[in-house]
Structures are given as C-alpha cells and as structure tokens.
Amino acid sequence: MATVSLPDTVRLDDTVVSICASYGASDPAPRLMLASDSPQDRGVETEFAPLRAAFAAVLDPTKLRLKVSMFAWHPSKGRAVSWRVSGRKDAGAVVMNLVYRQADNTALPVEALVDYKTATATDRMTLQAGSDYTSLYVAVALSRDLTGTRWPAGFTDTAEAFGRFGDLQVHMMAAHTVGAPASPGVLQLDSTVDQLGTALITVPGRANADGHGVWILGDQAASILGKTTYLE
Secondary structure: OEEEEOOOOOOOOOEEEEEEEEEOOOOOEEEEEEEOOOOOOOOOEEEEOOOOEEEEEEEOOOOEEEEEEEEEOOHHHOOEEEEEOOOHHHHHOEEEEEEEOOEOHHHOOOOOEEEEEEEEEEEEEEOOOOOOOEEEEEEEEEEOOOOOEEOOOOOEEEEEEEEEEOOEEEEEEEEEEEOOOOOOOEEEEEEEEEEEEEEEEEEOEOOOOOOOOOOOOOOOOOOOEOOOEOOO
16 A cells, blocks of 8 residues: 655645556555544544546556546545555555646546656657646656656646665656647656656646636647737
C-alpha cells in the first residue's frame, strides 16, 4: 500500500488529482483511507472509492504503470489517498496528489488520462497538444542521474516526487498550463534517461462569467481576439 496525505489547504469541492506510478504485473488501484474521529472508532480505517475515473498506462518494456484518479473532495473522504500496488518492486511506488480549486466537478472526465506516450534513451519530449480548460502534464522518467527538468514557457505550479525501482531512480514531474490544440513545447531533461513517459490529463474548468474564454496564443480555432476573447 502506498499512501500520501492531501495538502492541509484542501477544501470542500476541491478537485483532487492523484497519480500513482508503480512497477508490477497489475495496475495500481486507488483507495481513500479515513481514520474515524469518533471515540469508539478512532484509529479504525474505512475504505472509500474516491475515483470517478481511473485510467492506466504502461511504460513498456519496463512495466512501469501509471494510473490517475480524479475526484471532488469532501471531508468524509479523509485526508489521504492510498493506492493498492502489487509486485516485488512496489515498495518504491511513487504517488503525487495535486489539488485544483474552481474546477468543474460536474464535468469530471470519464478517463482522466487523455493521452500517454513514451520514449527511450532521450533527454527531451515534445508534449502532446493540450485539451480543454487546464492541461496537466505528468512526466515519469527512469534514470540513474536525472536531477532537473525545464518545462516550456507558460507552465505553472510544478511538482516533483521521487522513488526507486530496482537500481533506477523514478522521477515524477508535473506542471499545468491552459488547454490549446497545439503542443505547448518541449519538456527538456538535464540528462539522457533510460525511459520517459508523458501523460496528458484534463482538469475541467468553469466558464468565465463573461462567457468568453481565455486568450491562448497560437490557438486560431477557439481563441480569437474580438470573437471568443476580449481584452479589457
């Protein structure tokens, strides 16, 4: 079992994106653990199924498995997310929890993981074309000496998590940007890694109060000044 606490700042109806990378013969399965606050039940763990959708991808040929769970948070769902993992190397499973506020929880995607692609013996990856609203990118690298990365311009709220599978370091990196129908650029690593996978996750957003979207430079289909977006 791999468990990571949610941030202390999580609030009612925040959207939680929990990501698990593990090594084994079967996909990891998300579970939410809650320690009851009642005196007679204190310390007893109750299992909740937090996911509206959980989709898995496999980074062949290493069998590194990446799975994503997205759900709206409520106090009854506890303060941590746990993942059931299997396989001898799963003691090194890597879990990351990200929290988004003002997302549209009525439109959580059926499959949170929109796209996943892999490469071997590389130090860079051209990121996938974005999706609607917020595009969250998660990169997982297997290496022995990776120490840093550089996201393209326009990415914010970067996060990292680390683990080990055998003699390789697992480096999980995440950042998000606005959705756009073109690649936001290249993820650059500071060394060549054995295996690299990048996942695209859509975090649904609420429409702006004025009914117009955010201007996205280079998006000539849905981000047109004077038609879909206006400068103030």
